[in-house]
Amino acid sequence: MNAKIIKPPAEELYKKELLALEKHDKGPKPLNWRLSPKAVRTFILGSDEPLEIEGEEIYIKKKFYGDDALIERCIVTLAGNRGLMLVGEPGTAKTMLSELLTAAICGISTNTIQGTAGTTEDMIKYSWNYAMLLAKGPSKEALVPSPLYTGMENGIITRLEEITRCPSEVQDSLISMLSDKVLNIPELGKDGVVFASPGFNVIATANIRDKGVNEMSSALKRRFNFETVFPIKDLSLEVEIIENESRKLLKQADIDMEIDRDAVKILASTFHELREGITVEGHRLDKPEAVMSTAEAVSVYFQSAMSAYYYDGGDISMDRVVQNILGAVIKESREDLNKLKNYFTIVAKQRSTKEGGLWTNYYSAKKWIK
Ligand SMILES: Nc1ncnc2c1ncn2[C@@H]1O[C@H](COP(=O)(O)OP(=O)(O)O)[C@@H](O)[C@H]1O
Ligand SMILES: [Mg+2]
Known part of the structure; x- marks a missing residue:
């Protein structure tokens, strides 16, 4: 595969890990799975023991932090006959999990339908190549399969991103495929199944x-096992994720730069405490309406690091960090601005006197919040 692509799919990114797991996998597998449920779990949660492959030691990295039991439940659901529905706040790694699960289970994470307000039933089922349809009439060759069709035909998993953004009647066209595991194509007559x-x-x-999501019908809900993915509870874990993800993004952007751990800690504290509505010292805070997700924190760090790299001679400054936090927080309402300001006048100020260091720079960067 082309090394110069912006975001390689998970099966490409972790190719060696998957090969090593496959080679050493002794667990029982559901029909057509590439890895056993045990190995899929290891792929997502990592392991301390390296696996040898062609004389090389491969470490399986931990990719998802949080609730390990959730991962097991997800895997077991996928081996059964109900679909898996991952729900939660934006930026809690639902998409990441769905990519990792599909890469490990069937080796393809790109068999995906992206739900939008414009998703139609054709995109869920099948459509036609009209030139061929006119020339040959309805036939298998003229049919353009959807990712769901492909999933059924090849025995692989289909990902449906942001399903509740699809109109309700389009969502409901999934019901028969999920319960009867059959897709009818009336245009093809008796061959159309x-x-x-x-x-x-x-x-x-x-x-x-x-905003703008559509209610899901109870009939469709019954075809899924629901799992809620929660934001990360532990601040030090969040620091670790922001650090790892930022390092990955900088590497992809071809930027050779060390991660500033202290800056990451301050950023993680800000996002974590505002999201939870309480500081580590126990002060109550007003929660902003904006999503203070780990994913947003990663993008704030990445933006700030890029500005440092291209404009400031390489050192990440708290001024840049605060400017980028503004962009992330002031999406939903102007009131969030005051909540952020409050964080600075209460928390950042106190820590700048108590801890000093970068917190002092952070507190003085409050001037950007106008
Ligand atoms: N619990 C977690 N473990 C590992 N990474 C996480 C976690 N929560 C958030 N992240 C990071 O944030 C990103 C969240 O992105 P995404 O999967 O698109 O979220 P969602 O689909 O829930 O909106 C991930 O790619 C990952 O870098
Ligand atoms: Mg997502």
Whole structure:
């Protein structure tokens, strides 16, 4: 695969890990799975023991931090006959999990439908190549399969991103495929039936906080096992994720730069404490309406690091960090601005006198919040 692509799919990014796991996998596998449920779990949660492959020691990195039992439940759901629905606030790694699960289970994470207000039933089922349709009439060759069709035919998982953004009647067209595991194509007459092969399943994701989402029918809900993915509870874990993810992004952007751990800690504290509405010292804070997710914190760090790299001679400054936090926080309402300001006058001020260091720079960068 081309090394110069912006975001390689998970199966490409972790190719060696997957090969090593496959080679050493002795656990029982559901039909058509590439790895056993045990190995899928190891792929996502990592292991301390390296696996040898062609004389090389491969370490399986931990990719998801948080609730380990959730991962097991997700994997077991996928081996059964109900779909998996991941719900939660934006930026809680639902998409990441769905990519990792599909890469490990069937080796393809790109068999995906992105739900939008413009998603139609054709995009869920199948459409036609019209030139071919006119020339040959309805036939298998003229049919353009959807990712769901492909999943059923090949016995692999189909990902449905942001399912609740699809109009309700389009969502409901999934019901028969999920319960009967069959897709009818009336245009093809008696040949027009696709039965799902073993290994087929669906992972859907839905953000609970997005505006403009459509209610999901109870009939469709019953076809899924729901799992809620929560924001990270532990501040030090969040620091670690922001650090690792920022390092990954900088490397992808071809920027050779060390991560400033103290800056990451301040950023993580700000996001964590505002999201939870309470500081580590126990002060109550007003929670902003904006999503203070780990993913947003990563993008603030990355932006600030890029500015430092291109404009400031390489050192990340708290001025840049605060400017970028503004961009992340002031998306929903102007009131969030005051909540952020409050954080500085209460928390940052106190820590600048108590701890000094970068907190002092951070506190003086409050001038950008106008
Ligand atoms: N619990 C977590 N473990 C590992 N990474 C996380 C976690 N929560 C958030 N992240 C980071 O934030 C990003 C969240 O992105 P994404 O999967 O797009 O979220 P969602 O689909 O829930 O909106 C991930 O790619 C990862 O870098
Ligand atoms: Mg997502």
